[in-house]
Amino acid sequence: MENSITVAVQCALAKETAPFLERMGKTLHERHGGIDVAVGNHQGVRLVVGEGGMGKVSAGAASQMLIDAYAPDYLIFSGIAGGLNPTLHIGDIVIGDQLHYLETNTSIIAECAPWRESFVSDGGLRDMAVDVLRREGWARIPSLRELEEGNDSADVVASIGQGRKRFVCGTIATSDQFNTDPDVLEHIRNTVYADCEEMEGTAAAHICAKNGVPFLAIRSISNKCGESYESLNDHQDDLVDAACAAASIGLGVIDEIASGGC
Numbered sequence: 001m002e003n004s005i006t007v008a009v010q011c012a013l014a015k016e017t018a019p020f021l022e023r024m025g026k027t028l029h030e031r032h033g034g035i036d037v038a039v040g041n042h043q044g045v046r047l048v049v050g051e052g053g054m055g056k057v058s059a060g061a062a063s064q065m066l067i068d069a070y071a072p073d074y075l076i077f078s079g080i081a082g083g084l085n086p087t088l089h090i091g092d093i094v095i096g097d098q099l100h101y102l103e104t105n106t107s108i109i110a111e112c113a114p115w116r117e118s119f120v121s122d123g124g125l126r127d128m129a130v131d132v133l134r135r136e137g138w139a140r141i142p143s144l145r146e147l148e149e150g151n152d153s154a155d156v157v158a159s160i161g162q163g164r165k166r167f168v169c170g171t172i173a174t175s176d177q178f179n180t181d182p183d184v185l186e187h188i189r190n191t192v193y194a195d196c197e198e199m200e201g202t203a204a205a206h207i208c209a210k211n212g213v214p215f216l217a218i219r220s221i222s223n224k225c226g227e228s229y230e231s232l233n234d235h236q237d238d239l240v241d242a243a244c245a246a247a248s249i250g251l252g253v254i255d256e257i258a259s260g261g262c
Contacts, residue, residue: 006046007254008072010062012054012200015240016079019247020049032069035062039070042251043258048072052200055176056101059200063207074125074214074257077204078250080222080242081196084189085144085168088196088221090238091245093138093167095129096121096217098145099202100192102175118192119205122214125253126169129218132252133167143170145193170195172217174202178229185225197225216253220246 011017017038021027024040024047031037038049048070052062059077066072081094088094099119101109106117130140142151146168173194179185188194201217208215222242223232232239 005074005257006048006070006072007257008066008070008075009047009049009250010052010059010066010075010077010200010204011050011079011243012052012059013079013243014051016243016247017049017051019244020047020078020251023251024049032065033061035065037066037069043255045254045258047254054199056174056200056203059203060207063204064211067207067211067213072213074122074216075204075208076125076250076253077201077215077217078243078246079198079200079219080239080246081172081198081219082223082225082227083196083221084173084185084225085170085195087141088166088168090221090223091242092165092221093133093245093249094172094196094219094221095126095133095167095169096172096201096205096219097126097143097169098171098192099205099217100171100173100194101202102173102179102188102192102197103177114206114209116206116209119202119209119215121205121216125214125216128253128256129216129249130167130169132249132256136248136252138165138167141166141168143168143193143195144189145171148193168195172201172219173197175199180226180228182226196221216250218246218249218253
């Protein structure tokens with residue numbers, strides 16, 4: 001039945017929401033708590049797309065607003081990230097199997113509901129995303145955590161050629177800083193085995209866990225960590241292309257939900 005399922009899509013930036021808005025057709029535009037929201041339909045699903053802004057506080061506030069105002073059955077975070085896994089190229093995908101805060105005393109956070117130091121994507125949504133990626137010809141390669149654990153269950157372990165699109169089911173690290181120091185980045189790789197770094201995902205996952213809303217994080221690599229923030233101005237096309245890549249997988253997952261896949 002049309003509109004029987006609501007999916008919220010949360011992004012930080014307009015370039016990340018744009019591919020979803022283009023597929024929604026007629027939309028109702030609203031604004032709550034300084035957050036722009038578009039409400040429409042996609043494949044019979046009620047789709048709510050919010051541009052929540054950058055940073056953990058903005059992300060957490062946006063997630064709670066979307067949950068309170070629209071009661072979504074699922075929340076998907078889609079957007080761009082800096083790459084930490086050296087085998088990932090610009091435009092490749094990280095499905096957030098695990099999400100970790102940086103610069104945070106996570107053991108203290110875990111003393112309150114939902115009593116977790118790190119967060120995860122919903123298993124069913126993650127599996128849908130993997131199915132979409134495989135159907136569209138993406139090759140799964142090992143995440144940094146899989147490499148550390150000696151896990152060779154990924155589709156492709158050896159070199160797969162430069163032209164092949166790649167993805168990992170890996171770890172997303174969330175920071176309120178745009179980290180560029182090589183020692184800091186290496187520490188992040190070695191402690192939480194992060195495949196990418198961004199500024200919102202763990203906060204959104206945290207709020208979804210508190211509210212019992214199934215969550216999925218999809219990030220596409222727009223730049224290699226270590227570049228300055230200002231240098232991103234020199235390759236804006238990469239940022240837009242990466243945002244579109246993440247959104248294409250998110251839309252594929254929404255198509256699966258619409259067809260009764262979750």
